[in-house]
Amino acid sequence: MNKTQLPSFRNLYAFGKKLPIDLSLSENPLGCSPKVSRVLEQLTQADFFDYPDPDCNQLKKAIAKRFQIKVECIFVANGSEAIIKLLPQVLLKPGDKVIIPKLTFPMFDVASKMSRGKVISSEMTPNFDIDLDDVKSKIDKNTKLIFLCNPNNPTGRVISKKKIVDFVQSTKAIVVVDEANIEFGGKTVIREVNRLKNLIVLRTFSKAFGLAGFRIGFCVASKEIIQLLEQASQPFPVSTIAEKVALMAFKDTKFIKKTREFMNGERNFLSRELEKRSFKVIKSQANNLLVKVSSPSSKFIDKLNEKGVSVVNGSFFNLEKASFIRVSPRLRKTNKKFIEVIDKILAK
Ligand SMILES: Cc1ncc(COP(=O)(O)O)c(C=O)c1O
Structure with a gap:
């Protein structure tokens, strides 16, 4: 294998350019809890000089209490992406099979291949659901x-x-459930790790909590799996400041409720406006919208880019034939500008 054939994270959509009307990455348009600023104002010199707590005990205790799980079942890392990379590293032998739905977060595939896993794709249903x-x-x-x-x-x-x-329950394989966007829709299975030893649940502070810049996420699993992750992890994966702000954001449940309501409103607004203009929009319950556009999507995206709009090309998700874009709702004024640009493109 030469260097260019090696699986790499550099080809993921996360590195796309952001334009003034940006609906590309799914960051929280409301920012983060206002209480986070208070934490930052109260930092002391020791927070800068001293090494952080390698185990993030304060944060782990809060997570354990909220979900009624054991502290030993939690692993905190610098972003959930660090855990996605680490899991195949600690769990796979070269040639072990990994099943990944065809249409999903592309990092699962790259991370599995990096650890020499054999990736098997599962089909989606006609409604674009994961077909269990x-x-x-x-x-x-x-x-x-x-x-x-x-x-x-x-x-x-x-x-x-x-x-x-x-x-x-139906399989002996280890099932990773990535709940990065669970605050926007669906029910968490975190507590099930108390009884299901083959379940790993991933969570992040980057999405609803609005802390993507701090790089902090965690996973919950059996004690045995957490030990494997700890053995393979760097000694101080999370900074003192990231742990402190995550703890504050985690406690501010009002902000998360506000975020969920806001996102429901903007997702419905964008879906409605796009459907009025005859676009097929996959019915979403979270913070991303998959929208079918005229083929090929790269041409449609060129037109959006020319008018200052950035979105994610569906080709990053194995959707090259069907022509889709992924849109992440923003503040209403940005969403309106996006629709105005769409109208200009359609008028031509
Ligand atoms: C489904 C999913 N999982 C994980 C991540 C990575 O998040 P983090 O910022 O915690 O590394 C993302 C980021 O886009 C995501 O969409």
């Missing part, structure tokens, strides 16, 4: 890991808690 029956049909004795994203990125489609729990 198809995933099941592809499991064999060499299947070590299965990635599910709930709500799924880029569709915003949700799998019910019952379906996920039944699915995890």
Whole structure:
């Protein structure tokens, strides 16, 4: 394998250019909890000089209390992406099979391939849902890991808690449920780690909590899996400041409620306006909208870019034939500008 064939995160959509009317990455348009500023104002010199707590104990205790799980079942890292990279590293042997839905967050595929996993794609249903029956049909004795994203990125489609729990119970493979966007829709399965030893749940402070710049996320799993992650992790994965702001943001449940209501409103606004203009919009329950555009999507995106709009090309999600874009709702004034640009393109 030469260097250019090696799997790399550099080809992910996260590196796209942001233009003035930006609907590309799914950051929180409301920012973060206003209480985070208070934490920053109260920092002391020691927060800068001293090494951080390698175990993030304060934050872990708060997470454990909220979800009624054990502290030993939590691993905190510098962004959930760090955990997505680490999991195949600690769980796979070269050639082990990993099942990943065809249409989902592309990092699962790259991280699995980096650890020499053999990736098997499962089909989506005609409604663009993850097809758990198809995933099941592809499991064999060499299947070590299965990635599910709930709500799924880029569709915003949700799998019910019952379906996920039944699915995890039906297999011996380790099932990773990425709940990066769960605050926007769907029900968490975090507490199920108390009884399901093959379940790993990933969470992030980057989305609803609005702390993407701080790089902090966590996962919840059996004590044994957490130990494997700790052994392979760097000694001080999270800065003191990131832990402090995450703790404050985690406690501010009012802000999360406000964020969810805001996102519901903007997602409905954009869906309605796009559908009025005859676009097919995949029905989303979260903070991303997958929209079918005229083919090829790269040409449509060129037109959007010319008018100062950035979105994500569906080709990043294996959607090159069908021509889709992924849109992340913003503040109403930005969403309106986006629709105005769409009208200008349609008028031509
Ligand atoms: C589904 C999903 N998982 C994980 C991540 C990574 O998030 P973090 O900022 O915690 O690394 C993202 C970011 O876009 C995501 O969409």
